[in-house]
Amino acid sequence: VPKFLVGDDGSIGERNGEVCGAIEHKMGIHGNATCVLNYDGAKGWLVGEENKGLAAMFIMMNAARLGVGVQGLSQAEVAYQNAVAYALDRRQGRALTGPAEPEAQADPIFVHPDVRRMLMDAKAFTEGMRALCLWGALQVDLTHKAKTEEEREQADMLIGLLTPVIKGYGTDKGYEVATNMQQVFGGHGYIEEWGMSQFVRDARIAQIYEGTNGVQAMDLCGRKLAQKGGAAIQAFFKVVGDDIADAKGDDTLAPMAEALEKALGQQQAATMWFMQNAMQNPNHLGAGAHHYMHIMGIVTLGWMWLRMAKVAQAALAAGGEDKAFYEGKIATARYYMDRYLPDAGALRRKLEAGSESLMALDEDAFATAA
Ligand SMILES: Cc1cc2nc3c(=O)[nH]c(=O)nc-3n(C[C@H](O)[C@H](O)[C@H](O)COP(=O)(O)OP(=O)(O)OC[C@H]3O[C@@H](n4cnc5c(N)ncnc54)[C@H](O)[C@@H]3O)c2cc1C
Missing domain, CATH: 1.20.140.10 (Butyryl-CoA Dehydrogenase, subunit A, domain 3)
Structure with missing residues (x-):
């Protein structure tokens, strides 16, 4: 049975007389006891089925x-x-x-x-x-x-x-x-x-x-977009598009819906660019994945704001309590559409720049003093 000891100097993990770890001085979450454990020469056991x-x-x-x-x-x-x-x-x-x-x-x-x-x-x-x-x-x-x-x-x-x-x-x-x-x-x-x-x-x-978030972006772009012939992303475009079409009939919501439609268009164009370019050069996908994840985050939160604005608008029209709360929701939704959604266009342009300039330098050049 391994014995883990914490020494006076904060070292941890003395096992069979050898120190196998040390307390990690993390930059945050100090309430969480995290430490490095080195399993040098340790024996592993397979849990469950192989390759599963x-x-x-x-x-x-x-x-x-x-x-x-x-x-x-x-x-x-x-x-x-x-x-x-x-x-x-x-x-x-x-x-x-x-x-x-x-x-x-x-x-x-x-x-x-x-x-x-x-x-x-x-x-x-x-x-x-x-x-x-x-x-x-x-x-x-x-x-x-x-x-x-x-x-x-x-x-x-x-x-x-x-x-x-x-x-x-x-x-x-x-x-x-x-x-x-x-x-x-x-x-x-x-x-x-x-x-x-x-x-x-x-x-x-x-x-x-x-x-890491870099790996999340690769999961989104490298796996999720292509899964089942793109069925998931098409389902996403449809639910967001349906809510946009629905909101266009309301005077207060229509300008927000139109702004969101433009941002959704940027995401659809970025998706198409990946489809047309990433197969021939997978680095294009890797170079744009972070931007794509952020475009999708911007659009998705815009969708949430449109839905919240719709509820707030209905509550205000019904004339019930909490008027200031619902007015705050409409004002914040407007702010979101004005100040967050335009970033989707800039991110799409970065994504469409592809990987050439990003991958151009030899690794040696990074170590060279300017
Ligand atoms: C405080 C703390 C608590 C933790 N708790 C746990 C825990 O309870 N259980 C547990 O199992 N783990 C835990 N971890 C481990 C943690 O999940 C990993 O550190 C994390 O997933 C990153 O893996 P890595 O350190 O091996 O980084 P690396 O994989 O070495 O990544 C280094 C850099 O390369 C990038 N990179 C790597 N591969 C790719 C790729 N294919 N494409 C693009 N970019 C790539 C990464 O984005 C990152 O920027 C903890 C870590 C910390 C710091």
């Missing part, structure tokens, strides 16, 4: 990847809640349009458009991502419990396709939002007293474990 390990691993992995996507959301959310409270409290400078609170010595930093940009980006991401995580959980339930086989298959296809996006895009953005919320604190974000640096450190791991 990867499939078995993916049963665990798929659930874990959705869980890590939620971690991206959670770190962004807690950082956002702290940043909102700070921005309401901290006073510095004056509003560009003239003092907002002339009787005070300075205005709260909330009045500065650049602070608002960071907070609105965070609000639009966290609420959109929360909707996507809940939608994903519903698809998992439907794969087991939907009434018809057709519905079960559709849910299975969609959640299989979107799992790398929820994990990869959700945690890339989760980290970005956490650092932007740290930025809202200025210098106070960098020092330890306010706790913001911890959110940034903790958010970082989610981009790495359960398969």
Whole structure:
């Protein structure tokens, strides 16, 4: 039986007199006991059937990847809640349009458009991502419990396709939002007293474990897009397209639906470009996979925002309670369409640049001093 000991110096894993690991000084998640274990010369046993390990691993992995996507959301959310409270409290400078609170010595930093940009980006991401995580959980339930086989298959296809996006895009953005919320604190974000640096450190791991986001992007583009002759991506285009067509009949929703339609068009063009170019040169796929995953994340959250705006619009028309809440949803949906969706076009152009300039240099050139 291996014996794992923690020494005074933090070393761990003394076995048969030999140290086989050391406590890892991680940059974040310090509440989690992770350490490096080296199994040099150790004997392995086959568990289960030969050549069936990867499939078995993916049963665990798929659930874990959705869980890590939620971690991206959670770190962004807690950082956002702290940043909102700070921005309401901290006073510095004056509003560009003239003092907002002339009787005070300075205005709260909330009045500065650049602070608002960071907070609105965070609000639009966290609420959109929360909707996507809940939608994903519903698809998992439907794969087991939907009434018809057709519905079960559709849910299975969609959640299989979107799992790398929820994990990869959700945690890339989760980290970005956490650092932007740290930025809202200025210098106070960098020092330890306010706790913001911890959110940034903790958010970082989610981009790495359960398969790096580079590997998530390759799973999406190299496996999921082509599966069953592209059935999953076609099903995705159809459900998003149906909601866009439906929303075009409403005056408030139509401009949002049209903006989303354009972004969806960018994704469809990027998909077509892969189909036409990646077979002849697989490096084109590898060079564009990260961009494709982000295009799909942008479009998917745009779809969630269109759906939320539709519900909010119906609630406002019905004239019930929570008017401010639903108006906030419509305003944030508009912001998302204005400020997130245009990135899909720029990412598509990067993707269509292919792999030539990216792969052009010999490896030796990277080590050469400029
Ligand atoms: C704190 C922490 C906790 C962890 N917990 C666990 C755990 O509980 N259980 C467990 O099994 N593992 C765990 N891991 C391991 C973790 O899942 C792996 O570190 C992670 O999946 C990346 O694998 P790697 O380290 O081998 O990176 P590598 O595979 O060496 O990747 C290095 C770089 O190359 C890129 N890369 C590699 N292959 C490709 C490819 N084919 N295409 C494109 N890019 C590629 C990666 O994206 C990355 O940027 C943990 C890691 C950490 C840091």
